Structure formats: structure tokens, C-alpha cells
Amino acid sequence: MPSRTGILLLVSGPSGSGKTTLCRRLADEQEAHYSISCTTRAPRPGEMDGRDYFFLSHEEFAAKVERGEFLEHATVHQNFYGTLVSEVLHRIEQGIDVVMDIDVQGAAQVRHCAHPQIRAALVDLFVMPATDRELEARLTGRNTDSAEVIALRLKNAMEEMSHWPEYQYRLLSTTREHDYLQFKALLLAERLRVRRLNSLATPS
Numbered sequence: 112m113p114s115r116t117g118i119l120l121l122v123s124g125p126s127g128s129g130k131t132t133l134c135r136r137l138a139d140e141q142e143a144h145y146s147i148s149c150t151t152r153a154p155r156p157g158e159m160d161g162r163d164y165f166f167l168s169h170e171e172f173a174a175k176v177e178r179g180e181f182l183e184h185a186t187v188h189q190n191f192y193g194t195l196v197s198e199v200l201h202r203i204e205q206g207i208d209v210v211m212d213i214d215v216q217g218a219a220q221v222r223h224c225a226h227p228q229i230r231a232a233l234v235d236l237f238v239m240p241a242t243d244r245e246l247e248a249r250l251t252g253r254n255t256d257s258a259e260v261i262a263l264r265l266k267n268a269m270e271e272m273s274h275w276p277e278y279q280y281r282l283l284s285t286t287r288e289h290d291y292l293q294f295k296a297l298l299l300a301e302r303l304r305v306r307r308l309n310s311l312a313t314p315s
């Protein structure tokens with residue numbers, strides 16, 4: 112039996128907040144497993160199936176919904192996104208920490224999901240840019256999306272930002288390095304929680 116149960120570190124925030132970079136870095140440093148989501152949106156240049164997302168057709172996505180394979184799923188920017196139970200459950204039971212980058216609708220579903228182990232593992236964080244102007248600059252600067260897509264993302268970002276009080280933690284983004292330091296500190300602190308220990312015996 113592992114010495115403790117795994118943490119489910121759920122991260123939300125508007126597009127351009129830097130949350131994906133934070134989650135990916137944690138996984139690259141092997142501090143946590145990155146939960147790969149399913150999506151019906153088309154891959155962006157450089158994205159790989161099975162690494163960035165599982166890219167599915169609408170039919171494939173609907174079949175997984177039907178079979179109850181999703182821990183949560185939602186429509187974001189007119190595409191379907193969802194987290195597979197198989198990406199999360201067995202890992203936290205094995206004491207492996209999992210980091211996931213999902214939207215506010217998905218976060219609400221995870222908080223109320225049917226798996227008590229997942230609810231107990233959950234730590235949720237909202238990442239937001241310091242100002243609206245900064246958010247706009249980050250969204251425009253990405254250069255991988257059309258002006259129409261950027262305008263839709265900005266509108267959605269404003270709506271998404273209103274949900275931050277529903278989260279346990281909030282990170283106001285400054286520099287990449289400082290953001291990551293705070294992010295990792297949160298994970299390290301959560302690892303010390305007594306309720307995650309499988310044995311309450313004092314170490315000898």
C-alpha cells in the first residue's frame with residue numbers, strides 16, 4: 112500500500128492565464144501525472160494525439176459519454192472536452208499525484224462527482240492574469256488562433272473569471288518563475304496533509 116493517497120490538483124483559469132504551462136512543467140519535472148483530456152477540437156500546429164489531448168470525433172466522444180467513461184465533460188469554446196475516469200482514479204489510489212487543466216464547468220462536476228476518493232483528493236486552484244489588459248495581451252500574443260477565435264476567448268475569459276471564488280486557492284499571475292514557485296509550493300504543502308496518510312503510525 113502506498114504511504115499516502117494521491118492529490119488531484121485541478122487548475123482552471125482563462126485562456127492565456129498560463130495554467131497549461133504550469134501544469135505541464137509540474138509533469139515534466141515528474142512531480143505529477145498530467146491528465147490528458149479528450150476533445151473534439153482540431154489539433155493546433157505541433158499538438159500530438161495522446162500527448163496534448165486525445166483528439167476524438169463527435170461520434171467517438173458521444174460513445175464515451177454513453178459508456179460513462181468521463182469523470183466530467185463540458186462544452187468549451189463550442190467544442191467538447193472531457194476527463195476520463197481512467198486518467199485519474201487508479202493513480203490517486205496508487206499514491207500518484209495528478210494535475211488537470213479543466214474549465215470552471217468541469218471543476219464544478221469534479222467537486223460533486225460520484226467517487227469519494229476523487230473528492231477527497233481534490234485541491235482546486237484558479238489562475239488569473241493580474242489585469243484585464245494583461246489577459247488581452249496574452250490572448251492576442253499567442254498567434255495560433257484567428258481574430259474571431261480570440262474575440263470569443265476574451266468574452267468567455269471574462270465570464271470564466273467570475274467563478275474564482277468557488278475555488279480553494281487563487282494564484283494571481285506575475286512572472287512564469289514566480290507563478291511556478293507558488294504552484295509547486297501548493298503541491299508540496301498538500302503532500303503533508305495528515306488525512307492523506309494511509310498509516311497514522313509515527314515513523315520509526
Ligand code: 5GP
Nearest residue numbers: 148149184185187192193194212213214217
Ligand atoms: P484549449 O482548447 O485552449 O486547449 O482549452 C480550452 C479550454 O478547455 C481551457 O480552459 C481548458 O482548461 C479546458 N479544458 C481542457 N481539457 C478539459 C477537460 O477535460 N474538461 C473540461 N471541462 N475542460 C477542459
